[in-house]
Amino acid sequence: MFRSDRPRLTLSRRELLKSTTALAALGLAPGLARGAMDGPWAAVPGSKVDAVNFTGWQYGEIYAKIAQQFQNDWGVEFKQNLSGFNEYFQKFTTAFAGGAQIDCAMGFAAEIRTWAEQGIVEPLDDLPGLDQYVADFTPAQKQISQFEGSVWALPYFSTIWVWNYYEDMLEKAGFDHAFTSYDELIEQCVKAKKDGVCQYPILWVAGVGPEQLPGTWYSMTWNRGGTFFDAQGNHQLGPGSVARETLRWWAETFTKLDIADPESLKVQFTGSAKAFMAGHNLYRGPNHHYGLNLVNDPGQSPIAGKVKMHPMPGDGRTMANGGVYFMTTAHADKEWAWKTLQYLGGRTKDGEYTQAYRLASDAMLGSGYQSVMDSPKLSETWSKWGDVPAILSAWQKATFMGDVISSVFQKWHTPWNDIINIELQKTLTGQKTADEACDTMIEGIATAKRSI
Amino acid sequence: MAGGARSLVAPGAVGPDRNRRHPGAEEGCVTRPAPAPIKVRELSRRQLALAMNAPSVLLMLVVLVFPLFYALYLSFSRVRIGELRRGFPFPFYGFENYVRLFQDELFLHSLQNTFVFALIVVVVEVVLGLAIALLINQQGLWLSRVTRVLILLPYAIPPIANGLIWIYIYNFKLGFLNRSLFQLGFIEQYIDWTGIPETALYSLTVPYIWRTLPFAILLFHAALQGLPKDVYEAARVDGAGAWRCFWHITLPLMRPIIAVVVILRTSFAFLVFDEVLALTQGGPGDATWVASWFSYKKSFAPPFNIGLGAASAYVLALVIGLLAVFYVKVLYRRAQ
Numbered sequence: 017m018f019r020s021d022r023p024r025l026t027l028s029r030r031e032l033l034k035s036t037t038a039l040a041a042l043g044l045a046p047g048l049a050r051g052a053m054d055g056p057w058a059a060v061p062g063s064k065v066d067a068v069n070f071t072g073w074q075y076g077e078i079y080a081k082i083a084q085q086f087q088n089d090w091g092v093e094f095k096q097n098l099s100g101f102n103e104y105f106q107k108f109t110t111a112f113a114g115g116a117q118i119d120c121a122m123g124f125a126a127e128i129r130t131w132a133e134q135g136i137v138e139p140l141d142d143l144p145g146l147d148q149y150v151a152d153f154t155p156a157q158k159q160i161s162q163f164e165g166s167v168w169a170l171p172y173f174s175t176i177w178v179w180n181y182y183e184d185m186l187e188k189a190g191f192d193h194a195f196t197s198y199d200e201l202i203e204q205c206v207k208a209k210k211d212g213v214c215q216y217p218i219l220w221v222a223g224v225g226p227e228q229l230p231g232t233w234y235s236m237t238w239n240r241g242g243t244f245f246d247a248q249g250n251h252q253l254g255p256g257s258v259a260r261e262t263l264r265w266w267a268e269t270f271t272k273l274d275i276a277d278p279e280s281l282k283v284q285f286t287g288s289a290k291a292f293m294a295g296h297n298l299y300r301g302p303n304h305h306y307g308l309n310l311v312n313d314p315g316q317s318p319i320a321g322k323v324k325m326h327p328m329p330g331d332g333r334t335m336a337n338g339g340v341y342f343m344t345t346a347h348a349d350k351e352w353a354w355k356t357l358q359y360l361g362g363r364t365k366d367g368e369y370t371q372a373y374r375l376a377s378d379a380m381l382g383s384g385y386q387s388v389m390d391s392p393k394l395s396e397t398w399s400k401w402g403d404v405p406a407i408l409s410a411w412q413k414a415t416f417m418g419d420v421i422s423s424v425f426q427k428w429h430t431p432w433n434d435i436i437n438i439e440l441q442k443t444l445t446g447q448k449t450a451d452e453a454c455d456t457m458i459e460g461i462a463t464a465k466r467s468i
Numbered sequence: 469m470a471g472g473a474r475s476l477v478a479p480g481a482v483g484p485d486r487n488r489r490h491p492g493a494e495e496g497c498v499t500r501p502a503p504a505p506i507k508v509r510e511l512s513r514r515q516l517a518l519a520m521n522a523p524s525v526l527l528m529l530v531v532l533v534f535p536l537f538y539a540l541y542l543s544f545s546r547v548r549i550g551e552l553r554r555g556f557p558f559p560f561y562g563f564e565n566y567v568r569l570f571q572d573e574l575f576l577h578s579l580q581n582t583f584v585f586a587l588i589v590v591v592v593e594v595v596l597g598l599a600i601a602l603l604i605n606q607q608g609l610w611l612s613r614v615t616r617v618l619i620l621l622p623y624a625i626p627p628i629a630n631g632l633i634w635i636y637i638y639n640f641k642l643g644f645l646n647r648s649l650f651q652l653g654f655i656e657q658y659i660d661w662t663g664i665p666e667t668a669l670y671s672l673t674v675p676y677i678w679r680t681l682p683f684a685i686l687l688f689h690a691a692l693q694g695l696p697k698d699v700y701e702a703a704r705v706d707g708a709g710a711w712r713c714f715w716h717i718t719l720p721l722m723r724p725i726i727a728v729v730v731i732l733r734t735s736f737a738f739l740v741f742d743e744v745l746a747l748t749q750g751g752p753g754d755a756t757w758v759a760s761w762f763s764y765k766k767s768f769a770p771p772f773n774i775g776l777g778a779a780s781a782y783v784l785a786l787v788i789g790l791l792a793v794f795y796v797k798v799l800y801r802r803a804q
Contacts, residue, residue: 102749105768105769109772113553134549134772136549223749277641281663282662282751294641296641346553427771428771431771434574434765438574438753441753442665447665463572466568467568467572
């Protein structure tokens, strides 16, 4: 599903056999419904516990539903310790440090390695049914979950960066198609502003965050043919680099052209989708694909049904990323923690990828499982929000974030990410030039390395 | 309560049952000898003081002194989340965290922002707090009674909720502030208050002051009510107007409470966090990075450098401590 520039994993004879077994268990051969019910996910743990604990960030009723199912299936209480996204990491780490029992938690690709290195994440090797899961991982999910010879996490979701546009406004501005190049994007926006169609044609996702503000820059740099580190790990931010020129161009939409909505600097993915609902912008800059489920929801959006997904310009190459569920070392019982983890990031007792499909149907999230991404069920649930073939076509041109900016695999990436956030906003608000910001970011690599 | 045992019963007090005689005792019945009085040892004043203070001292040790020394210990250690869960002992790191801290331009910038923020907050809260306290202290105005209640409302709002309220007030396109100012003709175009580096830090002070000002008003108002009335009456007899009364009577008498408010408000303003979290997350750029935000980010974001976060928090605590000592020496004692 994702294109990767890294060497692909090849299947050994042993792995092939494992994969075949997995496919059988997935229910793709005759008599398989029974097979699914009898799979390792249906096995009763030998030990007993009163409750299992999950810590995560809230999204609607998704966790309440899976908790109820777990309770019904196993008679064990599924405790959810949920918080808002921005408070989650602090809450989780504080609870962990404070000695709380946490069987499972969630995070992003960039954090999982740091957490594993600090002894927070329990490796999943040799747990029953793991091989079947791994065999169904997308290539990107394999990059996220497998490192240092172990499997550390199951998929939470996957996503790609795409554009959105407000169809009615595009028509009102007199354009019969959305932009196909960055030059055309500027032309359309300048004209829309000049004609008084809208004051700020572009709403960027430029709010501070691990992959919100930086993700916009990464995805556009990648789309323009650039990257951030070469294969040897040398930065690609020097004078004339694609990343630097992309930042210069991006900043001009705020400073020189005044076509970028000032609210862009405060909104993350969901916030930008909600702001876009107001119908004041023509385009919503590259962001996670799933915002469509908000802007096209008649229950909450005044412009529902009028927002279209638009692929990245040029050859359409874009960036993908994903989240994970993992077992923590603070679990009370490994068997039950594994059972909990499977309900979140794997299969439920009936052999279904229940949570993955629910995340797709309730939140429009993609999956780290190939079989889920390829399923008609996913396409059907997504169709109420957008053009599914177009979205999946964009997906085919996506490359995992780790290939775009390989530092996400390094422990120093997060402190460096703080510097990136600061320098990007300084550039977008005209406090610094793109050159000055990139120079500071280059210096910041050494600072970040020293800080860990 | 056996003989010689300590008792907290006051000397001379005798239990009611011991005084009660058996029925018929006066009719010549043989009476039992009265039991020997229980010796009650009176606590000395010093012992009583110790006994009364022990629980609170113990509580202070647990909730105040222990965290203080624990944070100090952490600041000299190399600690991350995993080590914190495993517990003592942590690898000793010497002054490395402090060295890194003072080499970090972002920390120094955050500290500078904190000073600016605290200065604005303290000055505004003292001036505005005193002014509002004087207004609501007017006994003749019935409205002042209503105002007294209303003025406390912001103080009851949780800090993070306050931050969220102001997100909407400051919203660039739809916010109440821009609309009001524009309609009133104060601004010619909408301003992105928290999105522009030049205004972001100052914009943060407003929600903070709005939330915490009632505390200053309460203290000033309580102090105003304790001022002697006869001094004012004498001054009026001598022909002093309102301004002269304020300048020559109210202000000098209020100096101790002003010193208290300055000390307390400075300490709290240095710890501003919730408004930063809700409104700006340190942005745009590093325009609203303050010291407590720095500590938070270093401690609770990967790679979870708890030791560095503790060191930065300790530096902040020391700064606040030094300022408090300075205030007490210069302002409070002089005022007294």
